[in-house]
Amino acid sequence: MEHGFEKSRRSPSLHSVTQEELGSPSTLPVTRESRYERWAKSIKGLETRGIEPVSLEERMKNTSSTSFRMFLTWFSMGMSINNIVNGSLGTLVMELSFTDAALCALFGTFLGGLGIGYMSTWGPRSGNRTLIVARYFMGYYPGKVCCMLNVLTNFGTGMMSATVGGQLLSKLSDGTVSVIVGIVLVALVTWVMATFGMHIFQFYERYAWFPQLMIFCILTGSAGPQFDFRSPSIGSIEHINAKRLTFFSLCLSIPLSWIPVAADYHVYYSPEIKRWKVWAATTVGISISICIPVLLGVGLGSGVSHTPTWAALYDGTPGSLLMAGYNRLGPLGRLCACINVLTIVSNNAPSSYSTGLNFQMLGNMWLRVPRPVFTTIGTVIYTACAIGGRNSLYEISKNFMPLIGYWVIIWFTIVVEQDVLFNRGKGYDWTIWNDWLKLPMGIAASIAFLIGWAGAIVGMDQAYYIGPIARAIAGGCDLGIWLGMGFTALAFPPLRLLEMKLIGR
Helix, strand or coil, X not given: CCXXXXXXXXXXXXXXXXXXXXXXXXXXXXXXCCHHHHHHHCCCCCCCCCCCCCCHHHCECCCCCHHHHHHHHHHHHHCCCHXXXXXXHHHHHCCCCHHHHHHHHHHHHHXXXXXXXXXXXXXXXXXXXXXXXXXXXXXXXXXXXXXXXXXXXXXXXXXXXXXXXXXXXXXXXXXXXXXXXXHHHHHHHHHHHHHHCHHHHHHHHHHHHHHHHHHHHHHHXXXXXXXXXXXXXXXXXXXXXXXXXXXXXXXXXXXXXXXXXXXHHHCCECCCCCHHHHHHHHHHHHHHHHHHHXXXXXHHHHHHCXXXXXXXXXXXXXXXXXXXXXXXXXXHHHHHHHHHHXXXXXXXXXXXXXXXXXXXXXXXXXXXXXXXXXXXXXXXXXXXXXXXXXXCHHHHHHHHHHHHHHHHHHHHXXXXXXXXXXXXXXXXXXXXXXXXXXXXXXXXXXXXXXXXXXXXXXXXXXXXXXXXXXXXXXXXXXXXXXXXXXXHHHHHHHHHHHHXXXXXX
């Protein structure tokens, strides 16, 4: 391992998980070392590994500071300016009061953080990526559907981050640099870090939080006096309650988008680390880091309506909203905004990295393609989407984030119920990670997944469709996440019991 981390060299007998449990070479496709692999190994810092389990010999030694390193990694990854966009929706678009929007943001973010913490514990425990672990709960083939959904999720989050960065660069240059050029520049920097892989961006994330936090503190000091803490939420009681739950669900969807990749960034840690430490470090780190920019977004959105200077600067884009917040600082504000653009990478690179892994999980044929190839393809796709949707980011964010929450909460409910209700006290044979004949069939999980989607559809309240249950509620309200979770939670246990009785696995 790089950056001074010492590999774990203790006897396998001392580990809670043996090397045989992590997967032997016999479980992998047998191929000769490719020209790419020989070339990649000659470049220091470039990760050549794909989705294969990380052996104990390749793990970092567990030390007293390991959990703190995990905390810093997540603290850095969640503190991104694209979360300011989501936060500003509460006050700027939904017209909630600062207090209402802030409470929804706090509770929604921390609730989602609990799920990220749980899923991240599987990284050190198994040495496998998140959606490889999911095969033990969903089955081999149903797990591929989740991989494809997560690829779309990562495209969406990458597109939003690149668009905000492009808008900021354009504002900083007074239009000399177009939004399109700015988007391309942000995507290129992200692509470099995602291509080099785990070692370089974990090192980067360990320190990137500091300038991000300092800049957000400066933004708070500059824009905070213009935040509107007094204006009430607009609308009837029914409409206000509906908007509160809708914004709470949207804020919950932000951390939910990290759950399908949560274990990806912990596979190089030793299984000796206690699960509660992994859970605590991850949950606290990601929850606080997401809360900071979301709350800033809530405040910035509240200030537009009663601050004439901000109203004049705001042109309907998130980039102009940020520049309004920095307006009082002059040249220092421009420098802060420039640093904001650079820190977008800390949020965008991990999801781009995981996109390449998700492509490889689609089958052995895909596994033979080097991960950087898929990272490159993914970067091109979300860059093109960002360029096409650069003028409609608020609408895209408002409609896209709930969709992420729908599928993730349905999938996550199945994972938790399978682990808690059916696998409690049982070990996991990590050698069968790529053997569909030994993994669960996934019939029960697939049916429950579809039932969950039915619940999400009847409860959703989006611009393109309003479900019958959502329509029946006074004021309209997006219940997609909650009904999706409820339908799945009720359907999966009896279906799984029937599957085990008839099939046996």
